Amino acid sequence: MIQWYPGHMAKAFKEMEEKIKLVDLIIILIDARIPTSSINPKLIDLFKNKKVLMVLTKADKADPNLTNYHLKKFKDAVVIDGRKKEAIKIIENASLKIMDEKIKRDLNKGLKFRPIRTMIVGIPNVGKSTLINTLSGKKIANVADKPGVTKSQQWVRISKTFELLDTPGVLWPKFDDEEIGYKLACVGSIKLDILPVDKVGEYLINFLNHYYSNVLKERYKIEEANLISIGESLGFYNHNKEIDIDKVSEYVLREFQTGVFGRITLDQKDETL
Numbered sequence: 001m002i003q004w005y006p007g008h009m010a011k012a013f014k015e016m017e018e019k020i021k022l023v024d025l026i027i028i029l030i031d032a033r034i035p036t037s038s039i040n041p042k043l044i045d046l047f048k049n050k051k052v053l054m055v056l057t058k059a060d061k062a063d064p065n066l067t068n069y070h071l072k073k074f075k076d077a078v079v080i081d082g083r084k085k086e087a088i089k090i091i092e093n094a095s096l097k098i099m100d101e102k103i104k105r106d107l108n109k110g111l112k113f114r115p116i117r118t119m120i121v122g123i124p125n126v127g128k129s130t131l132i133n134t135l136s137g138k139k140i141a142n143v144a145d146k147p148g149v150t151k152s153q154q155w156v157r158i159s160k161t162f163e164l165l166d167t168p169g170v171l172w173p174k175f176d177d178e179e180i181g182y183k184l185a186c187v188g189s190i191k192l193d194i195l196p197v198d199k200v201g202e203y204l205i206n207f208l209n210h211y212y213s214n215v216l217k218e219r220y221k222i223e224e225a226n227l228i229s230i231g232e233s234l235g236f237y238n239h240n241k242e243i244d245i246d247k248v249s250e251y252v253l254r255e256f257q258t259g260v261f262g263r264i265t266l267d268q269k270d271e272t273l
């Protein structure tokens, strides 16, 4: 069981808590490849009295049927590719719709329209800073394909409609199910150095063999896909001429993360509900 909650995440969480009152709308980003497992229960709990928009990112790498399936479960949710300009209208329209009543109420009271203040939150590496850059049309926030890039909060004025707060990615102290930890590692939200990397690789391979049975066999030109056979095919031996299991795992995980196996979702129907 993975139990791990670094101090910087506890701090980031506390800072979010302090900002709640300043914010009208919370945008929770979740990874379309793990639309259930990437929902941080601590965030849902923290924002239970706020207006929330769920945003599925990286749907371009997820199984479209499952994205549609999961999307239906949320009250207010949209799907975006955070790197693309189209995301702007999608987020703006959904936010204005959610805030519609309040905006009208304020206008009736004679108050001037003021930008909707939103806080963008979610697990590490889900695409928060990318979305902020797309929304602002500038490279304001640091982005990289690894967890833990954003270290502190940052307010960004987007337009007349929006002010956004970028936040560091946060996980939660204890996963109900160890599969959640493996899935978060598979999509790159948990650093591989805090986990038994061979177990994560094995988890992914077993999953793919079960749900997408040909992808590994075709990719590595093998009859049966497992860490050993993939390692043999790749020629990943250590100095004892044994298969370097960790290296094979890391390689397969990286290939999965870059999308070479096709569009794959790790949360299948109602599996982790």
Ligand SMILES: Nc1nc2c(ncn2[C@@H]2O[C@H](COP(=O)(O)OP(=O)(O)OP(=O)(O)O)[C@@H](O)[C@H]2O)c(=O)[nH]1
Binding pocket: 057, 058, 059, 060, 061, 080, 081, 082, 083, 122, 123, 124, 125, 126, 127, 128, 129, 130, 131, 142, 143, 144, 145, 146, 147, 148, 149, 150, 151, 167, 168, 169, 170
């Ligand atoms: N394919 C795809 N990649 C995306 C999408 N959104 C973001 N990315 C990529 O995901 C990686 C992580 O993006 P960031 O914006 O740094 O993620 P973050 O949530 O700010 O991460 P932390 O600051 O570490 O919490 C980058 O390589 C982005 O290019 C998307 O919708 N589709």
Ligand SMILES: [Mg+2]
Binding pocket: 128, 129, 130, 141, 142, 143, 149, 150, 167, 168, 169
């Ligand atoms: Mg970031």
